[in-house]
Amino acid sequence: MTKLGLPDGIQACLFDLDGVITKTAVVHAAAWKQTFDDFLRARDGADFRPFDDTDYDEYVDGRPRADGVRTFLASRGIQLPDGAPDDPPDRQTVHGLGNRKNELLLELIRTRGVEAYDGTIRYIGAVRAEGLRTAVVSSSANCRDVLRSINAEHLFDVRIDGVVAAERHLPGKPHPDTFLAAAHDLGVEPKAAAVFEDALAGMDAGRSGHFGYVVGLDRVGQADALRAHGADVVVPDLVNLGEWS
Numbered sequence: 001m002t003k004l005g006l007p008d009g010i011q012a013c014l015f016d017l018d019g020v021i022t023k024t025a026v027v028h029a030a031a032w033k034q035t036f037d038d039f040l041r042a043r044d045g046a047d048f049r050p051f052d053d054t055d056y057d058e059y060v061d062g063r064p065r066a067d068g069v070r071t072f073l074a075s076r077g078i079q080l081p082d083g084a085p086d087d088p089p090d091r092q093t094v095h096g097l098g099n100r101k102n103e104l105l106l107e108l109i110r111t112r113g114v115e116a117y118d119g120t121i122r123y124i125g126a127v128r129a130e131g132l133r134t135a136v137v138s139s140s141a142n143c144r145d146v147l148r149s150i151n152a153e154h155l156f157d158v159r160i161d162g163v164v165a166a167e168r169h170l171p172g173k174p175h176p177d178t179f180l181a182a183a184h185d186l187g188v189e190p191k192a193a194a195v196f197e198d199a200l201a202g203m204d205a206g207r208s209g210h211f212g213y214v215v216g217l218d219r220v221g222q223a224d225a226l227r228a229h230g231a232d233v234v235v236p237d238l239v240n241l242g243e244w245s
Contacts, residue, residue, distance in 0.1 A: 003242050004123075004126060004130060004132075004242045007212060007213055009192055010132065010192060010212050011132060011133065012133040012194070013124070013133075013135075013196060014134075014135045014193055014211075015134065015137065016198060017136055017140055017146060018140060019061075019217065020117070020217050021120050021121070021124075021136065021152065022114055022146055023114075023115045024109070024146065025061070025219065028061075028105060029053070029061075030108060031101050031105040031108055032056060032101055033050070033051045033052075036072060037051055055072055055075070057200055058075070062173045062197070062198075062201035062202045063172055063173055063174070063201050064139045064162060065102065065139070066095060066098050069094045069097045070094055080092060080094050081094070087099060089103050106142070113149075116152060117238075120196075121155070122239070126245075128155065133186045133188070134158075136158075137182045138162065139162050139173060140161055141161065141162035143162065144159065147159075160181050164181075165177075165178055165181075168181065173201040173202050173204065174201040176190075176208045176211075179205055190211045190212070191212045193212055194211065194215060195211045195214045196215045196238070197216060197231075198216070198217040198226075200229045203229035203231050207230030208230075215233055216234040217238070218234050218235070
């Protein structure tokens with residue numbers, strides 16, 4: 001293992017955004033909860049079963065927005081028409097609910113701001129100082145704006161986000177395609193790349209893509225689940241990985 005806590009032969013590091021680089025996972029969870037609770041309350045009445053943390057971890061976290069809507073609703077036996085990507089946020093379609101969530105998310109980001117995980121930012125600096133290449137891999141269509149807000153866009157050689165995935169028709173996590181695209185754009189084989197994720201869907205993507213190392217960031221006390229979904233190592237923060245700090 002190198003001083004970065006990575007196996008010898010790793011040439012590139014692929015970082016998820018929300019929950020790994022930025023402290024926005026909790027904001028995403030709040031926006032999803034409000035979106036789904038409002039929908040379920042209107043559909044089922046006051047005795048509806050609320051969206052909870054387990055729902056977020058299992059069905060939504062790390063997935064592209066529309067996939068998250070479909071997967072969660074399917075878990076409750078609900079099916080909606082897909083609609084169109086530009087559906088208004090009050091339309092009862094998959095895209096309508098997804099756009100409502102994004103509307104709430106952007107409002108929360110505006111009011112709360114975006115904060116980076118200092119340990120991750122410093123780790124990325126150490127990675128680059130050792131000559132490894134870096135990519136950000138996120139399902140978020142707001143990835144570039146979030147990186148700019150924390151002055152971190154320059155830390156990545158490649159960005160594969162929700163916008164790029166749509167342009168290239170790449171399926172999102174738990175499929176490995178976005179991570180594979182990042183490795184390809186960096187010019188490395190998957191076995192020479194390490195994946196850094198906090199979401200179970202991201203662990204699945206790292207495992208199925210046969211990447212050289214999968215690092216799970218346990219921000220919410222789900223270390224066992226991260227390991228079960230494919231993490232080679234689980235740490236609470238990247239300052240705890242290796243002996244670089």
